[in-house]
Amino acid sequence: MALKPEPTAPxxxxxxxxxxxxxxxxxxxxxxxxDIARETGLPxxxxxxxxxxxxREGYVEQVSDGAYIIGDSLVLLGSGATRETALQAKLQNTLDQLRDSVGAAVYISRYIDGEMKITQVADGPLTPAVQEWVDFRSSAHASAAGKCLLNQLDQNARRDHISRHKIARLTSKTITNERVLFSKLDSQPATVPVLDIQEYAVGTVCAAVPLTAGSTVGCLALSLPIEHAHRLRAAADSLNRxxxxxxxxxxx
Structure with missing residues (x-):
């Protein structure tokens, strides 16, 4: 699977x-x-x-004399056999905080072995997750998360995906033309959240931003019920930041 050049994101x-x-x-x-400023060259x-x-994330701590030391979160993430468990817990805690901050259900989605997968979700009574009425793996062309993932692939990888998951009309807003879809993906600025305005499901709006960490193809997404659509762009910008x-x- 070939990737597009890594974007410069906020x-x-x-x-x-x-x-x-x-x-x-x-x-x-x-x-x-x-000393940190001198060694890193950061202003x-x-x-x-x-x-x-x-x-805030627990990666460093400040001790009584004002100096910085490694925090508990980094110690846990580097502890071998328990690393995966610690990472999942850390990510879930971060997602929960994001959910409360942006006031929306929040998701991590990854593109793994040619398939779109939602790997973690943070939702709640006031921030319900989108109902998966069509398998997310088959609807990347319609969802904000799916389009954000496809946008990180090169043309051949995109075409391979579409050849295995035919573009279907899920709502009246769904893009069903491959040329139009790819054109929109190509014109999507890397630093601007990808939006889904009732393309996947009637009554739901979504946004997604890429998670660029090495060769990982992933994204961070949120969903809101249509009655909160007026908050979508502000929530998406907050998610990006x-x-x-x-x-x-x-x-x-």
Whole structure:
């Protein structure tokens, strides 16, 4: 499976966060923000935002003298046999926080072995998940998550997917022409959330942003009932801005 070149997304700062973690890891007794700035070359204002995010996610801790040390989350994610369990728990906690922050059901979707899969969901009584009335694997052309995943593939991989999952009309809004679908995917800016306005299901609107962590093809998505459609773009932009912790967990 060939991928398109990795986009430059608002959460490209994940690469900087990894540099910060690498620096903190080198100093078992703690390291000051001034030393981190000097070693990473990051400007103070950017570093402050990264350290705030890393502290919030438990990847670093600030001790009494103000120095930074590795936090419990990073210790758990690096502990061998329990890593997968710790990662899932960490991702779920992050998704739960995102759900509450954006006021919508939130999903992680991955493209694995030629198939679209929803791997984790955070929903609730006030933020119901979209009802899977048509198998998500067969409806990537219609959902925000599916289109976001397809957009990360090259033309041959997309055509292979469509050859195995024929484009079907799910609602009156569904794009059923392959040329039109691919044209829309090609014109989709990498930094702008992909939207689904009742293309997958009547009564539901969705948005998705790519999760670019190495060769992983994934996305972070949200769904809202149609009566909250007026909140979709603001919620999608918020999701995009807050995607960094999810990407960071996948990259570690």
């Amino acid at each position: 959460f490209h700062s994940v690469q900087y966060a990894l540099r910060v973690l690498e620096t903190v890891s080198k100093y078992g007794g703690g390291v000051t923000d001034a 103070t204002f950017h570093l402050s935002a990264l350290l705030l995010m890393l502290r 807050q995607a960094a912790p999810v990407v960071l967990s996948l990259a570690l």
